[in-house]
Amino acid sequence: MTTARTLIDLAAIEEAARRIAGHLVRTPTAPSPGLTGLLGVPVTVKLELLQRTGSFKSRGATAKLLSLTEAEGAAGVVAVSGGNHGIAVAEMAGVLGIAAAVCMPESASSSTVAACRATGADVRLTPDVAGAFALAGELRAAGRTMVHPFDDPIVAAAQGTVGLELAEDAGELTDVLVSVGGGGLVSGVAAALQARRPGVRVWGVETEGAEAMSAALAAGAPTPVALSSIVTSLSAPSVSALTLDHVRALVEEVLVVSDAEAVRGSLDLAAHAKVWAEPAAGCLLPAARRVVDRVGPEARLGLVVCGGNTGVRDLLGFAERFGVAF
CATH class of the missing domain: 3.40.50.1100 (Rossmann fold)
Incomplete structure (x- = not known):
């Protein structure tokens, strides 16, 4: 309950x-x-x-990025997205001087991928959303903070x-x-x-x-x-x-x-x-x-x-x- x-x-x-x-x-x-x-x-x-x-999506991404410690910000962040969350994390991380990796399924639109890359984010494409979450988990284990889209x-x-x-x-x-x-x-x-x-x-x-x-x-x-x-x-x-x-x-x-x-x-x-x-x-x-x-x-x-x-x-x-x- x-x-x-x-x-x-x-x-x-x-x-x-x-x-x-x-x-x-x-x-x-x-x-x-x-x-x-x-x-x-x-x-x-x-x-x-x-x-x-x-x-x-910029609201949640910005709040999370601003909550990071100095060490967490220096280590960078990772996000999983099929669209708007990735764009938000990529742009707002760029504004705040935080390195961002965005894991996206190959089904994501070319305009979304281009928008993320234009910010300087490291965009990683995977065959599907499950693969994107798996890759993000690896990057998180390597030290990046996950900016989760909802959890x-x-x-x-x-x-x-x-x-x-x-x-x-x-x-x-x-x-x-x-x-x-x-x-x-x-x-x-x-x-x-x-x-x-x-x-x-x-x-x-x-x-x-x-x-x-x-x-x-x-x-x-x-x-x-x-x-x-x-x-x-x-x-x-x-x-x-x-x-x-x-x-x-x-x-x-x-x-x-x-x-x-x-x-x-x-x-x-x-x-x-x-x-x-x-x-x-x-x-x-x-x-x-x-x-x-x-x-x-x-x-x-x-x-x-x-x-x-x-x-x-x-x-x-x-x-x-x-x-x-x-």
Whole structure:
């Protein structure tokens, strides 16, 4: 049974906010008339795609890097990522003068690999995510500090600063939707909202073929999953006990949508919200329709638009692959 002692508290999130202040952007929280018209209920967006490095991941990466001792910083860090976490660690480590190695599966987009290498990071490609974690383990054993994408209370608390800002800046909300990969963002956001707006429901969203949290909830423990989703930034091979505890305790439900729906959602965000978001954020729109169907017209939605690191060619290529009109 999950207890409050295992969960990130408001004090940890507020400490993370103080730690990263001055390094990152307080991203806009704004009503979206276009999405309100599309979904038929008031919609507020938290635009984390406008964050430094193009996603919320810079929050956790920066907090972790700033927590290192002088000796740890001198030894360097290692990260595993299919996308945004790697970019965040690579850039913020470069800014802080810390050597970074980023282990990435070969399925990572060429633009993501190029973005990491442009910072001066040592990018290591492996056949799959499991291989990336194995290589990172070797580098950690050799002395580098792991900057884990989600299985770290410092990282999760820093992701929770998204929820802290949303709670402070948004109008009335009944339901907030958050994308789920390994679960660090949804854990932190749910913890912040539970403390600041305890009546608000938080919903997680995964894509088919990247269902690590759904599998863990069904199994009662983190469990490895086979990955097939095109949404590599949500493709964690498993969640952690830390993030599973938070979702069990604080999240209403984890909804699963198809890759095609996520791509359609990205195109709808461009057309109606006027923002260029990756499918990891596009998945929120089909899930939002389900939430509105359940909650009814009194719903007041908040969407955490987590990132925008997808190129035009990639997104239009996905749309053609799935037969999504644009």
